[in-house]
Amino acid sequence: MSDETKPGLKSPLRRKLLMGMAALPAVSMLGRPAFADVPATSAVNTTGLAVTDSEVTVGILHSVTGTMAISETGSVEAEKLAIEQINAAGGVLGRKIKFIQEDGASDWPTFAEKAKKLLVNDKCAAVMGCWTSASRKAVLPVFEQYNGMLYYPTFYEGLEQSKNVIYTGQEATQQIIAGLDWVNKTKGAKSFYLLGSDYIWPRTSNKIARKHIENHLQGCKVVGEEYFPLGSTQFNSVINKIKLTKPDVIYAIIVGGSNVAFYKQLKAAGIDLSKQTLLTISVTEDEIDGIGGENIAGAYACMKYFQSLDNPNNKTFVPAFKKMWGEKTVIGDVTQAAYLGPWLWKLTVEKAQSFDIDKIAAASPGVEFKGAPEGYVRIHENHHLWSKTRVGRAKADGQYELIYETADLVEPDPFPKGYQ
């Protein structure tokens, strides 16, 4: 929408109201004059980014049309909320954030085209964006060539590390290993049936899961591994096989609309998730919205964030999000990770005292965000986040109940040795 790409031009009043509402936690900082300690633009921006004395431009690049729009909308909303809150708290180095939103249209070359536009034409100081691995793969060469900075929110398969990307979601080992250990220890699970949609993320994740099960868990084995085309709705044959092999754990990495068919057919086939352990790493609160809480109640999910987390940060984040985007919205793992993007960027810029991409890239390792809804996070040398792994159990009301969380932050390891 045009009024969102040029914030402040059309309805300053509405914007101010929103800013005020979203910034309740930061109200105390509002009174401070913002320009008191503003460093000169020439000092903080030596490479010609879109930074003025009062404003800095960032890009938001997600699909708001096409098949991915359902998933990516939450990320856009979270990023806008974070930007509003940062602005209400005085901006970044005394500059208000202005954002330019582009639509990737669920189409990978469009993502590449728009990324180029944001970097080359608009000189964005940072871009929050992408969701699928395919879109990230498409924009990665663009960010590396034109030296941009991308904050990428989705949990993904790893096997990637770039100076020009900060991965605010989990890479595969962070999401998989702790969950498998937990299910092995507490449920005594010995046999696993691996399922997935047929593309890189589920395949790589299951590869890591299989190596971990076979090499690191005593006496455990994989009894089946199967893949389904994206959008597939026929799961009856695999459900029959599951009934025959009776695995201790169904390990499911099915994505998107296929989930609805899978969990409904599982229920219809008489597999009761309160008795059969099912562990998924692909169903967040957003997906449950489509699946229906009653169809998936009892399943376990391994994530780093659940909307129901009980900590002070999350207790201010969830109401602020709902106030801005409506009472009915749900917040999944990726939405929370997207919310981290603008904040981490702000903290990094302030640490580096510069908007220059090279300086941000160098300053990123070690940046800590104590206000994250998931709890404390820190950026690793490899540009991924240290974060906890959590296991939740789905309830019929569409929320997860936290069952287990790792004691310490889990180190991100995008190129895990012995798992390739």
Added chain:
Amino acid sequence: MINSRFFNRSELLGFLALAVLLFLILPLSLDIFRLNLVAKYLTYAFVGIGLVLCWGYGGILSLGQGVFFGLGGYCMAMYLKLEASSVANTKIQSTPGIPDFMDWNQLTSLPFFWKPFHSFPITLLAILLVPAFFALIIGAAMFKRRVGGVYFAIITQAIAAILTILIVGQQGYTGGINGITDLRTLHGWDIRTDHAKFILYFVEVVLLFGCIVAAQFIRLTKLGRILVAMREQEDRVRFSGYSVANFKIFAFCAAAVFAAIGGAMFTLEVGFMSPSFVGIVPSIEMVIYTAVGGRMSIFGAVWGALLVNFAKTSLSESFPQLWLFGLGALFIAVVLAFANGLSGIWADHVQPRIDRLLASRKSKSAAGMIADGAPAE
């Protein structure tokens, strides 16, 4: 009416206008980012030219041109990917030296059909021959059995769907839904730099004009007139002793080759290839470009591809959430109001005026010659 000249006057005007635009105006006025976008739009113009021949003149509506666009693009992408996957670049993999997606999919050696793509000349040949051969098989299977019209359109659409599913499903061999990404050099020449993009643009425009001339040549030969005759009265042509099927196969193959050249250029310009250009939706979009430009006009197809894609980019930049509706409305408006597309508008409204202008200029200059020595106005 048979015109003995290669281009009649209005065609020559169109040819020159396009040449001035593509060779001079756009490169001089646009920055490299926008010029690269134009280059991307123009890759669809290749498909459009093929469709003008096969659909506009031959009456064979193919809703599966994405297949050939994709085949050409994938052939080029396979060559570039192999070059980017040198052992030095892929040290972190379990099996260095093969493309990264093969490694993710637990392949340990290069599949046999990838091997020829180590060679650049073979790749160039494959870009032209693979789609042509594929079109030949489809064409022979369909046209020899006298399958035509709507049935043919549906079958081409089905083929587009099948190929997409095949590419997505066999991701170890094709890169799956991600496509073939991270392409870097062409024969050692980095295609990602601005300078390279500038050169590639001109290479593409030259190729485009080559295709325009080739299409015009086909149109003007006896073959072109048989195509039109077939479209109007297929049986009469058949009873006159012509093998209708062979002519149709030829038109279809020619369109496939044009599309494949476009696809190969697309891979070079954009830097990757994915199944999202092969399926039903892109195939239909390509037909829309041609329809908007005017399916009877070779130049119209080029303009259609340029303008529709330009509208797509600018609408989506200004209205990220509403642009698809705007684009849809544009299509409906053009097709409802101007059945012959942009070239129809040109021929009906603009061309007569130019003719009149030229005519009056001619009489004026004639008058000027009489009043010899009079000062110029």
